[in-house]
Amino acid sequence: MDIREYDGLVVVTPKDFQRIKHHHGRMIGNLPVRRLYFVGSGEVGRLLEEEKASGVIDGSIAEKALFLNEDDILPYEAVSDVISEAMQDVLFGEKAPRGLVGWYYQQFLKISYSKLCNDEYYFVWDGDTIPCREFSMFDAGGQPYLDYKQEHHKEYFNTIEKILPGMHKVIGPSFISEHMLFKTDTVKQMMSKIESNDGIKGTKYWEKIVNSLNSDLLQSNSFSEFETYGTYVALTDPMAYRLREWHSMRVAGMFFDMEKINERDFTWLGRDFTAISFEKNHYVREDCRNLFDNPEYQMKLTARQMLEVAQGAFYGGSYIEKWDYSNKDEATQKKERTVFILAGKESEKIADDLSDRLVRVGENIVVSDHHYGDFESVDAVLASDLKAVIAIGCEIPGEEGxxxxxxxxxxxxxxxxxxxxxxxxxxxxDADEKRDWDPVVEQILALLND
Incomplete structure (x- = not known):
């Protein structure tokens, strides 16, 4: 439990509850809450009792896990009716799809819970996310953390500007981090502020959020409760929280089998990531097996190093975990900047070999034949805050600059x-196509740190 007492919520559907059932014990045991409420339909409550009775959730922590019916916070049908009405130009009398309604409904549940909460704070946690280890939501002096990650969705801020006129994006990173510690009174104030916006149809805050969006925007999932609350706090009470960079591995489902991941894996992951997520649309491809869960690789590389290499091969649209350098001293910033290996067509194999060797000694690498990491082009990589460019079999464009x-x-x-x-x-x-990389790596490290 944390240095302050508060309860936690996990809003989840029955299907997702069953999908993550092997890790509910870890979730309940590691989250820093007094009690953890699984919020959903009555079926979620029944499944939770089954897990307790069967021992899936260990008896020593079972009392910490409770069920809260979603309709006792905010009736689903009320939200469904308002969204369906707002989309009649494309629905023509039909009801809005449950998946679309659910995207907004689960967010409204987290906000509306503030009306039931008697504590100063309450905590929300995404149902597909597993904590690798214990953590706190308060610093040693008792100030709460407002965690952030490195991503940005412009449409969320367009919605914020509509429902909370005068509010706008205030920090570079994002407050979307699979969890949040809400201050109860601040959430209520935010709801009241939205409800006072007479320029939007509706009386309740969630009605106004829905009615601020047209059918296209509603279908594009154009609202974020975390981004909205974080922005509201940053502009109305910036000293209420302490900002903290949060790292979680959102793509764990692409590299780990959810039913086979073990304590060794979590210990290794926990050195770099506080949590990992198993998103519904992720699965382990054949060429991604025996990588992150390989004990030999885990002995040689950190989880961050492996993920940064893997991200170099991600295609456009994939989520990229990023690291912020702004709060680090100059020496640390320099050490963690990227080295870009630019390879000619005939040099791609040796460039990959060199990349592998440099990653093993802690360098952050992007290779030109791997879709440029999270960059769109060679020019985008070269415009970033690089440590060095290493060219093999080609020239370095814009070298003088x-x-x-x-x-x-x-x-x-x-x-x-x-x-x-x-x-x-x-x-x-040599004759076996092997190369002696050790002296080369030593030479490169000397050049990089000169």
Whole structure:
């Protein structure tokens, strides 16, 4: 339990409750709450009692897990009716799909719970997210944390500006971090402020949120309770919370089998990530098996290092975990900046080998033949805050400008086309196609840290 007492909510459907059932014990045991309420339909309550009776949830923590019927907070049908009415230009008398209504309904439940809460704070946690370890939502002095991650969805802020005129995005990162510690009175004040907006149809805050969006925007999931509350706090009471960068592995379902992940995996993951998520549409592809859950790799690499390499091969639209350097000293910032390996067509294999070796010693690497990490193009990578560019079998575009920005530009190979000795002499392959990388890595590290 945390240094302050408060309850937690997990809003979940019966199907998702069953999907995560193997990890409810870890969720209940590691979350810093007095009691954890699973909020959903009556079926969720029945499934929770089954888990307790069967021992899926250990008896020592079973009393901490409780059920709260969603309709006792806010009736589903009321929200469904308002959304259906707002979308009649495309529904033509039909009801809005349950999946669409559910996106907004689960967020409204988290906000509306403030009317039932008797504590100063309450905590919400996403039902598909598993804590790797224990953590606190308060610092040692008793100030609560407002956690953030590195992402941005513009439409959420367009909605905020409609429902809370004058409010706007105030920090670069996002308050969407799979959880939030709400201050009860502040949530009530925010609801009241939204309800006082006479320019939008409706009386209740959630009616006004729905009616601020047209059919296209409603279908695009254009509201975030976390982003709205975080922005409201930042603009009305900026000293109420302490900002904290939060790291969770949202793509765990792409690398771990949810039923096979074990305590060793969680311990390893917990050194870099507070939590991991198993999203419904994620699954482990054949070429991704035996990677993150491989004990040999776990001994040599951190979870962050492996994820950063994996993200280099993600396609557009995939969520990318990012790290913020703004609160770190200059030496740490320099150490953690990216090294971009730019490879000619004939040099891609050796570039991949070099990347693998540098990742093992803690460098953050993007390779040009891996879709540029979370960048859109080579130009986008080169415009970022790089530590160095290493070119193999090609020229470095805009080299003069990069050097002026104090970005090291290094050439690797046997020799370049001008006949000059390169900065880095790459090892030749032996008869078995093996290369002695150790002296090369030492040379590169010396150059990078010079």
């Amino acid at each position: 990069l050097r002026k920005r104090d970005i090291k530009c290094l050439y690797a190979g046997a020799k370049d086309e001008t006949g000059k000795k390169p900065d880095i002499i790459l090892p030749a392959a």
